[in-house]
Amino acid sequence: MSKNHNDSSDKPSNPSRRSFMKGFGVTSLGAVAAGQGLIGSLEACAPATGSKTLGPGIVPVTLRVNGKNVRVNIEPSATLAEVLHEQIGLTGTKTGCDRGACGACTVLLDGKAVCSCMTLAVDTVDQKIETIEGVGDDKRLHPIQQAFIESDAMQCGFCTPGMVLSCKALLDANPNPSDSDIRKAVSGNLCRCGTYPKIFQAMKQVAQLK
Ligand code: FES
Numbered sequence: 631m632s633k634n635h636n637d638s639s640d641k642p643s644n645p646s647r648r649s650f651m652k653g654f655g656v657t658s659l660g661a662v663a664a665g666q667g668l669i670g671s672l673e674a675c676a677p678a679t680g681s682k683t684l685g686p687g688i689v690p691v692t693l694r695v696n697g698k699n700v701r702v703n704i705e706p707s708a709t710l711a712e713v714l715h716e717q718i719g720l721t722g723t724k725t726g727c728d729r730g731a732c733g734a735c736t737v738l739l740d741g742k743a744v745c746s747c748m749t750l751a752v753d754t755v756d757q758k759i760e761t762i763e764g765v766g767d768d769k770r771l772h773p774i775q776q777a778f779i780e781s782d783a784m785q786c787g788f789c790t791p792g793m794v795l796s797c798k799a800l801l802d803a804n805p806n807p808s809d810s811d812i813r814k815a816v817s818g819n820l821c822r823c824g825t826y827p828k829i830f831q832a833m834k835q836v837a838q839l840k
């Protein structure tokens with residue numbers, strides 16, 4: 631769950647209609663998904679709420695993305711997923727459902743996995759944003775990425791960036807996760823190709839290296 635989700639003192643006094651609708655959307659989807667047994671937990675997809683009210687109109691903000699300060703001019707209604715893709719050019723973060731149900735857009739905010747499609751970019755000012763581009767690259771794969779390759783834990787790869795980041799959030803917080811911990815960590819990430827057994831295998835492999 632994002633850092634601020636349960637902290638009512640941090641909630642903006644005048645939330646936008648979009649953030650209200652998004653909050654409503656994730657709650658409704660969570661109820662439906664849980665009822666159908668599709669998603670074990672939507673914690674990672676809770677919308678982030680910030681302490682500042684910005685706008686209306688385009689506002690200049692500085693985001694801390696993968697260790698670098700990035701200056702962008704954004705609409706207060708722009709999601710982090712939109713800004714990462716369209717303004718910062720980081721396309722590794724995928725958008726699947728755009729409503730908090732699939733986890734493809736997972737990024738880390740101050741080390742915690744959140745859905746960037748459910749997070750307003752203006753709410754991420756002053757937080758550390760980590761995308762898949764910050765985890766590793768072709769010449770320097772993260773151990774989780776290496777383990778995914780060795781375990782053949784991907785098919786089409788669409789869910790993989792989000793999966794890797796959810797796994798990273800878990801391992802950074804808990805280097806020796808149980809099977810249950812691993813399942814819970816990726817329970818908000820849907821893989822339509824059904825690679826879960828391989829993902830669990832990869833995670834166990836990485837955990838044994840620690
Ligand atoms: S949860 Fe964000 S794109 Fe599906």
Ligand code: FES
Pocket residue numbers: 783784785786787788789790820821822823824825
């Ligand atoms: S590998 Fe295709 S959706 Fe997960």
